[in-house]
Amino acid sequence: MKDKLDSNEFALWSQFLAELTGISLSEDKEYLIIERFHGLLKKYQCSNYSHLYFMAREPDRNDLREELIDHITTKETSFFRDSAPFEVLRKTVLPKLLEHCRRTGEKRRLKIWSAACSTGQEAYSLAMVLQEMGVSPQEYLIMGTDISRMAIESARHGCYNRFEVERGVPPALLERFFVFNSKNWQVKDSLKESLSFTQMPLHRPFMLPDSFDLIVCRNVAIYFSSGPRVELFNRVARHLQPHGYLLIGSTETLGDLAHLFCEVQLEPRVVFLQNADKRQVSVPCR
Ligand SMILES: C[S@@+](CC[C@H](N)C(=O)[O-])C[C@H]1O[C@@H](n2cnc3c(N)ncnc32)[C@H](O)[C@@H]1O
Structure with a gap:
C-alpha cells in the first residue's frame, strides 16, 4: 500500500474534505489523510486512497462520508479546558448574564451554545459551573453542537x-456530578438536564431558532482557511x-474579524468578545 498521495490525489482529497468539513489541509498534512483513513480502506475494501475517494463521492455513500468526517476531525478537548476562562465565567460573565435574564424576561432562561463541542466536556463544564453557582437547570439551556456524529453520540452518552x-x-x-460504573465515569442525569447535543456543521449556513447569551466557539476556526473562518464568525x-x-x-486572535466583534x-x-454592531442580531431571544 502506498503511504503517499500524488499531488493530484492530494488536491482532490483536500478539496473534498474542505467541502465536507470546512477544514483546510495544507500539503504537509497529507499524512493525516493516510493515517486517519487507513482503516477505512480495509473496511470498504478499497485498493487505494483514490478508490476510497471516488467511492465516497458516490451519492448513496452518506455513511462513508460521515466516517470520513469522524476520522479527519481533531476532537482534542478536556473538562474546564484552559481553566482561566471558566473562572471569569463564574466570577463575572455568568452573574452578569443571569442578572440580565432576570431583569428582562419573566423566567427567561440563560441560553448558551457550545459550538464544536467535540465529545461534550465543554458543555458539561459550563453546566457544572452554573450548578456550582446555585443556578438550577430550569434557569438555563445549553446546546452543544458538532459536525462529528461520533462525537455527538459520545457527548450524549x-x-x-x-x-x-x-x-x-x-x-x-467528580463526586457531585459523576457516578463510577466499574470502569468509567458517567455524568449524572441531574447534569444532563437542560443540556442537549445536536450534530450540526458550522462551515455551511445553519438555521438556529434562537440567539444566545453566551457562545463558546473554541479551537475549531483554527482548522478553517480565512474565507470560511470569517463566514463562520x-x-x-x-x-x-x-x-x-x-x-x-x-490561542485564537480576532485578526480580520475586528469589524465583527469588540474585545472585552x-x-x-x-478575552471575551461582544458584537461590534449590536444591530446584527437577527434572531429574537424568546
Ligand atoms: C479541537 S476540537 C475543540 C473542542 C472544544 N471546542 C474545545 O475547545 O475543547 C474541534 C472540534 O471541531 C469540530 N469541527 C470541525 N469542523 C467542524 C465543522 N465544520 N462544523 C462543526 N464542528 C466542526 C470537530 O469535530 C471537533 O470536535
Missing part, C-alpha cells in the same frame, strides 16, 4: 474514562444577543 476526567474535573465535582455573530458574549480559544478584556489574558 456522557461517559468518560479515568484519563478524561483526571484532565480537569476536580475531585469534589459572521453567522455566529447573528446568533449572539446584543448583551451577549462570545468566547474563542485562548475581563481578566489579564482572558
